[in-house]
Amino acid sequence: MQISDHMLRSFTITALAYVFLLPLVSCSSHGEIISNHTSIKENLHKTSPQMTSYIAVHGFILWVSMGLLMPVGILTIRMANKEEGGRRVKVLFYLHAIFQTLAVLLVTVGAVMSIKNFENSFNNHHQRLGLALYVAIWMQALIGIFRPPRGNKRRSKWYLTHWILGTVISMVGIINIYTGLEAYHKKTSKSTGIWTILLTAQVSFIALFYLFQDKWEHIQKQASHPPLPxxxxxxxxxxxxxxxxxxxxxxxxxxxxxxxxxxxxxxxxxxxxxxxxxx
Known part of the structure; x- marks a missing residue:
């Protein structure tokens, strides 16, 4: 009787454990399977050809707008400020307005693409800088449109604000292109070395041209007045x-x-x- 009671107790404990613990184990394994399936599905969605093309188009648009058109627009208005007057000043001013308007429109298209197609959790530097740049670019556009006329007391303050904000936007925009290339590499596992080299070469050329403008008049004077023997x-x-x-x-x-x-x-x-x- 003692052996049979012991066996009965063991059987009862085993049965109860099987009844109460098996559903928990099965639910846990089922949840892990669902979560793994979801993560795999998300990774496939991130690296899908369609998503890769969206990221590439988004990056190209922002590169052209913030990495090319905005710096070139700054160079044109800088050249216009060095002119004394005439038709060339008007041409350079209109080129500045055209370049900056195209840049703002392209940035808006890139922002719409990122909101519509990407996961905007803002947990990385690229997305945070991008959001700040979207707001700052439209502020700069409005400041440029509502400029006070020459001779107004507010003209000097407007010019200083417009100049500082435009320079900061251009520099931060170029930095954000580099962070975007890094984010593209992480999502798609594709190499971005050639694009980084091209961007660096372009930025270096624009910077050298910017510095060359300051020395151009001095170079011309040196050529017109040669040194004496x-x-x-x-x-x-x-x-x-x-x-x-x-x-x-x-x-x-x-x-x-x-x-x-x-x-x-x-x-x-x-x-x-x-x-x-x-x-």
Whole structure:
């Protein structure tokens, strides 16, 4: 009886454990299978050809708008500010307006694509910088449209704000292109080395051209006034030294002292000259 009671108890405990624990184990395994299936489906969705093409088009649009058109627009208005006036200033100003308008439109298209097709969790630097740039670009566009006329007291403040904001947007936009290339590599596992090199070459060329503008007038002046030969420079230096020596006061010699005295007496006599007496 004791053995049979022991066996009965063991059988009962085993049965209860099977009844209560098996559903939990099955539910847990079923949940893991569902979560794994969902993650696999999400990864397939992220790396699908359609999603890859969306990311590529989005990156190309933002590259053209923020990496090319905006910097070129800044260069054109900088060239216009160096001109004194005339038709060339108007042409450069209109080119600046056209480039910046196209850049804003393309940025808007890229923003719509990202909102419609991508998961915007804003958990990385690329998405956060992109959101800030979308807002700043439209602010810059409105500031450019509602500019005060020349001669207005607010013109200087407007110009400073427009210049600083435009420069910051262009620099941060280029940085965000690099972060976008990195994000594209992480999502698609495709190499972006060639695109990074091309972007760096383009940015370097624009930066050199920007610096070249400041030195262009100085280069032209150097070409129009060539340096003098070394012999001619020596002659000019010697002549200047001789002229300086001639201009220095010289001490009067003894033979000139009497002459100077008679000259001073003659001047005094001429000042106090008596009227002539008629005969």
């Amino acid at each position: 070394s012999d001619q420079e020596n002659v000019i230096v010697v002549t200047q030294r001789v002229n300086q020596k001639v201009m220095l006061p010289q001490p009067c010699a003894k033979r000139n002292a009497l002459t100077n005295l008679f000259d001073e007496l003659w001047i005094l006599l001429m000042r106090f000259k008596l009227p002539s007496v008629s005969i």
